[in-house]
Amino acid sequence: MNFQLDEKRLALQAAVREFAQNELAPGVIERDEASEYPLELYKKLGSMGYVGLPYEEKYGGSGGDYLDYALAVEEISKVDASMGISYSVAMSLYGGSIINAATEEQKLEFLPDVFSGKSLGAFGLTEPNAGSDAGGCVTTAEKKGDKYVLNGLKCFNTNGPLADHFAVYALTQPELGAKGLSLFHVKKGTPGFSIGKIENKMGIRAAQVSELIFENCEIPESALIGEEGKGFKYAMKALDGGRIGVAAQGLGIAEGAFEIARKYLMTREQFGKPIYRNQHLAFKMAELECEIEMAKYMVYKAALDKSEGRPYTIPAAKAKLVCTNAAMHVTTEAVQMLGGNGFMREYHVERMMRDAKITQIYEGTNEIQKLVISGALFK
Amino acid sequence: MTDFKGGILIFLEERNDKLSKISLEMVAGAFALAKEAGCLVTGVLIGNQMEEAIETALRLPINKLVICSSGSLGDFDSDKYARVMEKCYKEINPSLVLLGSTSVSVGIAANLSVRLSKGFVSDCINIETGDEGFCLIRPDATGSVHQRLVSETGESLICTVRPGTFSEDDLEYSDITPEEVFVPWEDDVSKALELIETVYEKKQYADITKARVLVSGGRGMGSAEAFGQLRILADLLGGEVACSRACIEAGWATGPMQVGQTGKTVHPELYLALGISGAIQHVTGMKDSDLIIAINKNPAAPIFDVADLGIVGNIENILPVLIKQLQERKGDV
Amino acid sequence: MEPHSSIYQSTMEIIVIAKQVKMADSVKCDFAGVEAAIRLKRKTDARIKVVVMGEEKDAIAQVRDSISMGADSGTVLLLENAEIDSWICAKAFSDYLKNENFDLLLSGSFPIDADTIQTGLLAGNMLGLASASHIEDIDTGEASGLLKAKKRMEDRVQILDVKMPCMFAALPHPEAPIYKTVPGINRAYSVDIPVIKLDLNDQKGKIKVMDSFKIGERKRGKCLTAISTEGAAKEIINTIAANHIL
Numbered sequence A: 001m002n003f004q005l006d007e008k009r010l011a012l013q014a015a016v017r018e019f020a021q022n023e024l025a026p027g028v029i030e031r032d033e034a035s036e037y038p039l040e041l042y043k044k045l046g047s048m049g050y051v052g053l054p055y056e057e058k059y060g061g062s063g064g065d066y067l068d069y070a071l072a073v074e075e076i077s078k079v080d081a082s083m084g085i086s087y088s089v090a091m092s093l094y095g096g097s098i099i100n101a102a103t104e105e106q107k108l109e110f111l112p113d114v115f116s117g118k119s120l121g122a123f124g125l126t127e128p129n130a131g132s133d134a135g136g137c138v139t140t141a142e143k144k145g146d147k148y149v150l151n152g153l154k155c156f157n158t159n160g161p162l163a164d165h166f167a168v169y170a171l172t173q174p175e176l177g178a179k180g181l182s183l184f185h186v187k188k189g190t191p192g193f194s195i196g197k198i199e200n201k202m203g204i205r206a207a208q209v210s211e212l213i214f215e216n217c218e219i220p221e222s223a224l225i226g227e228e229g230k231g232f233k234y235a236m237k238a239l240d241g242g243r244i245g246v247a248a249q250g251l252g253i254a255e256g257a258f259e260i261a262r263k264y265l266m267t268r269e270q271f272g273k274p275i276y277r278n279q280h281l282a283f284k285m286a287e288l289e290c291e292i293e294m295a296k297y298m299v300y301k302a303a304l305d306k307s308e309g310r311p312y313t314i315p316a317a318k319a320k321l322v323c324t325n326a327a328m329h330v331t332t333e334a335v336q337m338l339g340g341n342g343f344m345r346e347y348h349v350e351r352m353m354r355d356a357k358i359t360q361i362y363e364g365t366n367e368i369q370k371l372v373i374s375g376a377l378f379k
Numbered sequence B: 001m002t003d004f005k006g007g008i009l010i011f012l013e014e015r016n017d018k019l020s021k022i023s024l025e026m027v028a029g030a031f032a033l034a035k036e037a038g039c040l041v042t043g044v045l046i047g048n049q050m051e052e053a054i055e056t057a058l059r060l061p062i063n064k065l066v067i068c069s070s071g072s073l074g075d076f077d078s079d080k081y082a083r084v085m086e087k088c089y090k091e092i093n094p095s096l097v098l099l100g101s102t103s104v105s106v107g108i109a110a111n112l113s114v115r116l117s118k119g120f121v122s123d124c125i126n127i128e129t130g131d132e133g134f135c136l137i138r139p140d141a142t143g144s145v146h147q148r149l150v151s152e153t154g155e156s157l158i159c160t161v162r163p164g165t166f167s168e169d170d171l172e173y174s175d176i177t178p179e180e181v182f183v184p185w186e187d188d189v190s191k192a193l194e195l196i197e198t199v200y201e202k203k204q205y206a207d208i209t210k211a212r213v214l215v216s217g218g219r220g221m222g223s224a225e226a227f228g229q230l231r232i233l234a235d236l237l238g239g240e241v242a243c244s245r246a247c248i249e250a251g252w253a254t255g256p257m258q259v260g261q262t263g264k265t266v267h268p269e270l271y272l273a274l275g276i277s278g279a280i281q282h283v284t285g286m287k288d289s290d291l292i293i294a295i296n297k298n299p300a301a302p303i304f305d306v307a308d309l310g311i312v313g314n315i316e317n318i319l320p321v322l323i324k325q326l327q328e329r330k331g332d333v
Numbered sequence C: 001m002e003p004h005s006s007i008y009q010s011t012m013e014i015i016v017i018a019k020q021v022k023m024a025d026s027v028k029c030d031f032a033g034v035e036a037a038i039r040l041k042r043k044t045d046a047r048i049k050v051v052v053m054g055e056e057k058d059a060i061a062q063v064r065d066s067i068s069m070g071a072d073s074g075t076v077l078l079l080e081n082a083e084i085d086s087w088i089c090a091k092a093f094s095d096y097l098k099n100e101n102f103d104l105l106l107s108g109s110f111p112i113d114a115d116t117i118q119t120g121l122l123a124g125n126m127l128g129l130a131s132a133s134h135i136e137d138i139d140t141g142e143a144s145g146l147l148k149a150k151k152r153m154e155d156r157v158q159i160l161d162v163k164m165p166c167m168f169a170a171l172p173h174p175e176a177p178i179y180k181t182v183p184g185i186n187r188a189y190s191v192d193i194p195v196i197k198l199d200l201n202d203q204k205g206k207i208k209v210m211d212s213f214k215i216g217e218r219k220r221g222k223c224l225t226a227i228s229t230e231g232a233a234k235e236i237i238n239t240i241a242a243n244h245i246l
Helices: A007-024 A028-034 A039-047 A066-079 A081-101 A104-110 A174-180 A231-267 A279-307 A313-337 A349-359 A366-377 B021-037 B051-057 B078-092 B105-116 B224-228 B230-237 B245-249 B315-332 C032-041 C056-069 C086-098 C116-126 C182-188 C229-242
Strands: A121-124 A140-144 A147-158 A165-171 A181-187 A193-198 A209-220 B008-012 B041-047 B064-069 B096-100 B119-124 B126-130 B133-139 B145-151 B157-161 B179-182 B193-199 B213-217 B240-243 B270-274 B291-296 B309-312 C012-019 C046-054 C073-078 C104-107 C130-140 C146-152 C157-163 C166-170 C195-197 C207-214 C222-224
Touching (some): A028 A349, A081 A104, A081 A121, A140 A165, A147 A193, A181 A209, A279 A313, A313 A366, B078 B105, B078 C130, B119 C116, B224 B315, B230 B270, B309 C229, C012 C086, C032 C056, C046 C086, C073 C086
Parallel strands (some): B041 B064, B119 B157, B309 C222
Antiparallel strands (some): A147 A209, A165 A181, B193 C157
């Protein structure tokens, strides 16, 4: 069992880190405050091949694997968690929905734009009355001749206002409930499809999250991805991949906050000595360091399981649970350790704490993750 | 045994018909060395339309002034200038060829070094006389150690010297006019390198590693507005603005301005550290500065351990007063 | 990014040389040369080969990083002992380059950072190439076989027409970093990087290190605590003037 990242992966990790430090770090506080997404930076990442990491080149990807992708999300999230989730949603939730179920023709049509980083992708599953109970969707897709007509409202869609491509789940057979859910590709600007309220959030404020409104939105039947009625399965599979992305995001947030705290503890002096000399703080950091390292191996393992063709649903759920809890815990402690300064925007950790909170909630709340994990335990 | 008999040959650099500041510094340094070594100093002035520069050069405390003037020598071409220097070298046989380190001289020095097959040492920070001839002192490639270098073969050496190593103030102009020698220039037909155009423009971003004076701000500046004031101070001192990493993260400054472990290493004549705590990551990048002056409100800030002059005080109060006093001073002259 | 050759113009062959400097806990690498090469490659068909002189592991790493950024291939000239005379170093580069086909030779510009400006210019001159330093920008020239170079002097910029083959010491552009790309990284870890051992034993240098001394640790100077604002400003100005800076 080799726990070392090979040279090439280390090079990739270092390259993303360099980009994140030089390009994403400046202005991250301002973007959070103004709730502004740096689309040009995302596109720049794409132009260098860093978007689309886990996907094949024929679909516009970079021919890497899921661990490469997790490493990239991690490095980005150390600096800018909003960019981290935006990237993850486009790749795992939108990308994962399409790649697992579409025909070759559809993949070649709907993926290259997003995997090359030229445009963003978004995922439309959640509704006001369908959160954890994703099967409780009421958005419908009525077949009319050679078209489907979509009606309904999706909410909390990351990248909504900015994406060109959407993976939307709607009921083709409303009477069957979850078993009547189907997956569709919808393009921005389709008549009858509009962006609704843009959310004003506690954290990941630079990421754009909004409602998707469908009012007699007509899409061609070629926009159906996979089979009717199999939508719920496709959504769950996409979420499995997405959980690895969110876990990597949480890991990155935790590491980013940890490093800020570590440096602070070495330079801040009180009572004539740097505060890390206080055993309580040093011991606390030792505990957090262990927590982060445990989380790291959870997400790297889940990513490798997926890359190497092993079942990854449970590993992904575990990684998501552990990494996002680590993110919340480490950032909260970091704010406390930085004292009054930790409360101030310019020290970053308060933003990281606000960013961490949602990671415990989206893409399956941590309670859902426990449901998934315990569900497998008692068979 | 090496001796100094050949004396020192100095490349005098003129810009827009004025002898450059660094050339005057080189003459000052060479004069002192020549006195110690008991040898002669020859200056070489190459260019086009240099009446004023020649006039200044004739008042310098040098023994001989070689002038090579021609219409085609106004381009600072290293190959042409090195050919002139080679001619002078063969006539005079100096023990040391001295050039001030500039964008022009380093090309000339390298070219001359290969023509004459003599060693070339760049970026010297001092020159001494010793048993093995002229001894050149410069930081090694790591920048952490100073080396004393001498000729391996006993032959003469070519060196470029950092600005500010010798002082123009030490220059004593002389009543005795040096011997004037005119060297003709023979143009060549084949031109591998040709100057097409000269554009006088200010760079878009400042290269802090070349600045003689750096006004550097840290987190203690407090705000983007306050940081912006540093430009005024830098202009008054003829320098550039630099900063610590904290200012990059705060968005007050951009990457190229950062000094430190993850930024640039600088060695200006003056480094003004304002509101910089002096953490090791920053100090690593500027401890080689000739003069460090620091202002910080925290008396325990580590910057004071490396500053030649430290002021414990409030920058918001001191900065405007400093600017005002400097403006008044400029007004006087 | 594979350059496609056009029938109207052949691919420009660029070689970048860099010498590494071993520090206490790291290695100083100069990327200004390879960055200049990549900027030129963005404007015209070019093939970039990087030649790095240093210890094996670090030099291979620099070649890989260069290819990740956009170079096409690289070679390592193995330098086992740390410091050699810049004359010997330049000779080693020029001996290697004598057998190489190239249109443009590039190096970095800063002596202290990685000792390349001296070495680069000396090598260029040893090869009899028209050489220029402090080159900020390079473009293809008006006629084939010509390059247009922008030389940044202290007070002006010179636009030069230079016949290939030639040598430039390039200035870095910290405001426009060149990042490693995923295709670049893939290439860097799949190409073969030859390592050539240098035999420098009979080489005689020109410079001898007599001795070296550690730069004196900076000591705490004068520190004034109870001084008035006016007094502080005055003290600062007087100190600056006393050091001949004003």
